[in-house]
Amino acid sequence: xxxxxxxxxxVTKDFQDLKKNAxxxxxxxxxxxxxxxxxxxxxTGDLDTAVFFMPIMLTMVIVGSFVQAAMIxxxxxxxxxxxxLLSPLSTSEIFIGKSILSAxxxxxMIIVVIYIGNIPIPDQIPLVVAAIFIxxxxxxxxxxxxxxLSRTVMETSVxxxxxxxxxxMGDLFHNMxxxxxxxxILSYLPDQQFGQxxxxxxxxxxxxxxxxxxxxxAVVSVLVTVYIFKKRxxx
Amino acid sequence: MNxxxxxxxxxxNKEYEGKRALDNLSFSIQQGETFGFLGPSGSGKTTTIKxxxxxxxxxxxxxxxxxxxxxNLKDPQQMKRIGVLTDNSGLYDRLTVKANLKLYCDxxxxxxxxxxxxxxxVGLTGEESKVxxxxxxxxxxxxxxxxxxxxxxxxxxxxEPTSALDPVSTERIHRVLRSLxxxxxxxxxxxHDMHEAERICDRVAFLNKGxxxxxxxxxxxxxxxxxxxxxxxLSDGREVLVGNDHEGAARxxxxxxxxxxxxxxxxxxxxxxxxxxxxxxxxx
Numbered sequence: 001x002x003x004x005x006x007x008x009x010x011v012t013k014d015f016q017d018l019k020k021n022a023x024x025x026x027x028x029x030x031x032x033x034x035x036x037x038x039x040x041x042x043x044t045g046d047l048d049t050a051v052f053f054m055p056i057m058l059t060m061v062i063v064g065s066f067v068q069a070a071m072i073x074x075x076x077x078x079x080x081x082x083x084x085l086l087s088p089l090s091t092s093e094i095f096i097g098k099s100i101l102s103a104x105x106x107x108x109m110i111i112v113v114i115y116i117g118n119i120p121i122p123d124q125i126p127l128v129v130a131a132i133f134i135x136x137x138x139x140x141x142x143x144x145x146x147x148x149l150s151r152t153v154m155e156t157s158v159x160x161x162x163x164x165x166x167x168x169m170g171d172l173f174h175n176m177x178x179x180x181x182x183x184x185i186l187s188y189l190p191d192q193q194f195g196q197x198x199x200x201x202x203x204x205x206x207x208x209x210x211x212x213x214x215x216x217x218a219v220v221s222v223l224v225t226v227y228i229f230k231k232r233x234x235x
Numbered sequence: 236m237n238x239x240x241x242x243x244x245x246x247x248n249k250e251y252e253g254k255r256a257l258d259n260l261s262f263s264i265q266q267g268e269t270f271g272f273l274g275p276s277g278s279g280k281t282t283t284i285k286x287x288x289x290x291x292x293x294x295x296x297x298x299x300x301x302x303x304x305x306x307n308l309k310d311p312q313q314m315k316r317i318g319v320l321t322d323n324s325g326l327y328d329r330l331t332v333k334a335n336l337k338l339y340c341d342x343x344x345x346x347x348x349x350x351x352x353x354x355x356x357v358g359l360t361g362e363e364s365k366v367x368x369x370x371x372x373x374x375x376x377x378x379x380x381x382x383x384x385x386x387x388x389x390x391x392x393x394x395e396p397t398s399a400l401d402p403v404s405t406e407r408i409h410r411v412l413r414s415l416x417x418x419x420x421x422x423x424x425x426x427h428d429m430h431e432a433e434r435i436c437d438r439v440a441f442l443n444k445g446x447x448x449x450x451x452x453x454x455x456x457x458x459x460x461x462x463x464x465x466x467x468x469l470s471d472g473r474e475v476l477v478g479n480d481h482e483g484a485a486r487x488x489x490x491x492x493x494x495x496x497x498x499x500x501x502x503x504x505x506x507x508x509x510x511x512x513x514x515x516x517x518x519x
Contacts, residue, residue, distance in 0.1 A: 003311070009341030013327065013334070020329040079325035083382075086288060086319045087342045088311035 002096070006089055010097030014071060018101060023153065024067050031059035031109055035117035051171045053198045055117045056132070057191045059109045061168035064139035065146065068102040069156040072147025091229060099140045106136055122201035131197045131207065134214040138190045139167070141221035148225075148232050167191040190217045240302070241266045241390055241421045242287065247296030249282055249445075256282045257293070258445035269412070269422040271436035271453075273429065273506065275516060279445040280425035281321075284394050287423070288319050300390065315343055318388035320380055320396050328368040332359065332378050335367060336385060343386035353381040356414070358407050373404030380408060384415060391415065393424045397431060409435055429506035439506065443514040457503040460512065468498040476502075 018024055035055040075081035075098075084094055110132060114121055122128055142163060150156040165173070170191050177183055186192060190213075197210035242264040249257040257279045264270045272280050285291045286298060289308040298305045300317070307313050326335050336350045354360050357377040367375065376396065383391065393412070397405040412435055416422055426432055432439045433453045440450035449456065463479040467490055475490075477483035490496040510516070 005344070006342050009338055012341075013330070013338045016334055017327055017329055075325075078328065079323050080327060081325075082290075082321075083325055083339075084342075085290070086314070086317075087339065088314045089342060090309075090311065 002090070002092055003088075006093050007097040007100070010084070010089070010094065011100045014098065014101040018071075018105070024070055027066055027070065028063050028105055028109060030062050031055060031113050032116060034058050035113040035119075038119075039117040051195075052119055053195045054169070054171050055113045055119060056110055056198075057135075057171075057194060058164075058168045059113050060106060060132075060135055060139045061164055061191075063106040063109050064102055064136050065143035065163055065167075066156065066160050067105060068099065068140050068143025069146035069150065069160055070153050071098060071102065072144055073150045073153045073156045076147070076150075077152050091226070095144070095226065095229060099144065102140050102143065103136055106140075107132070120202060122198060124201050127201055127207060127211075128198065130211060131194055131214065134211065134218050135190060135194045137218040138214065138221045141218070141225040142167075144225045145221075145228055148228050171195065188213060190214055193217070239266050240264070241268075241300070242270075242423065243297075243299040243302075244283075244287075245297045247286065247293050247298055249279075249286060249291070249293045256445050257286075260296070260446055262440055262447055262450065264421060264423060266421055267416070267419055269416050269424065269435055269437045271432035271439035272423065272425040272442055273427065273432055273439050273510060274425075274442035275427055278442045280427075280442055281394055282445075283442075284319070284321075284392050284423070284425060288317065288392060315386055316388060317390045317392065318383040318386070319392045319394075320383040321394040326367045326375060326378060326382070329366065331364050331366055332370070333363040335378065336363075336382055339382050339385050345386050349385055350381075353385055356384070356411050357381045373400045373407075376400055377404060377407060380411060384411070384420075388420065390421045390423065393422065395426055396424070397426075397428065405431070429510070432506055441510050441513060443510075443516060448513045449509070453506055456506065456509055460509045461501065461503045464502045466500045466502055467496060468500070469495045470497055471495065 038052075038055045072081075075084070081094075089097070113119070146156050146159050146163065150159050167189065168191070170186065170189060174183065174186065177186070187196075193210045193213045197207040197214070200207045200210065240263045242262075244263065245261050247257055247260040248255065249260075260279070260283065272283065274280050282291070286293050287300060287305060289305045300308060301313065303313070308317065327338075332354070333350060336353070337347060339345070340347055340349065350363065351360070354363060357380055359374065359377055359381065362370075362374070367378065370378065380396065391412075396412075397408055400408070409431070412422060412424075416435075422435075424432070424436065436453060438450065438452050439456070441448045451459075464476050465479055465483055465487070466474050466476050467487055468474055469490060475486070477486045487496065487499065504512070
């Protein structure tokens, strides 16, 4: 049975720790600079509509994945994760507890980025929130995997670069790709599905297809995370 | 005291990539005992603790803790019955001593009042608002011990708890362990420090190449391995070895009558010497 009290204890500890962690705080505010730059470009009308939402995706990758990866890797590096594993915390409680703070900070930064970047958010707020929520599950899971696979906090930065380019900046590279089949495959990636969901909402269309695709990504990423987490717990 | 088996290990094998770490390991520990697992680095001490605390799997044999297979320790209620301390048990560096302990109070459902008690036990009263990264190694280890005993575990696993600590911190930790044991806590201690084992263990086992070579109470092991000679210190500074027989008695008597005798010592070997005799290896 999952204990809310134990999860709360992990979140409280993570919050106290984050307040004093310069590396993670500076990483968490990086999306603001991107939002500012994108906000300027939007004003000149240089970018197509799908790219308007890139700052949100970057925030999810940088805060959701990178901060989460750093938090997990630091627990491993400083041997504090072992203490948690040898406490009454279950695997689910550790996984949920370690993800909540990244989710809260991500949501806060997404709001800031939307405001600073003048991002045209569709009127259907509940659907936007659903798309963001599901995407956050995906990117926090990816962050957890990165953290579990990295030996140190610094290593997460290196291992996270492909994630940043593929999911956070994918839109920028799509214009350089001519291969139809490759573009077709890339269109199923969560960043593309998320961008398309917001574009469709702005155009007044339904986003059921995108939400299903994102949900499949979320389920798969959580399962992979739990598998790696349990494997690493024993190893 | 009810002396039931709290740990029971039977014929356990553990391999890492084809290399055997534990070889047919068998032993048991009674409730209330302080059991010392002695062996050089790489002998399998830490591996045994990892298996007993369900951190790793083993390939063959049986391991029971509290009369149930070790896998049951994944149940939070069972986990609350044990405490585990290693020489690198992590603390949150950026947090204060109190914040570190509060986290574990919440995880174990322990009242915050207990923090003052454990800090007093480990001699860190008044240090609760210090940030952990500003503490010395000895103080950090005492905070970790405080964290480990916060929930009053019935069974305490200690993996080289005083490794590389100064004598004052070591003595402080030994005092806490003796006191916990007097209150009924069973202690499983791994060490390569024979003095530590002699001072606090009721029973020790020598681990070499993944299996136990010898076990028993330290005093009994020393007596059973004594070479029955006696050394006498004379006033001129000489140390003379005499036999434990009539001839030896006569030599001691002569030293007494000639007013030369300063001290008489039995020649019981240390645990380290016994280990070297049994395994052909030094403990370090």
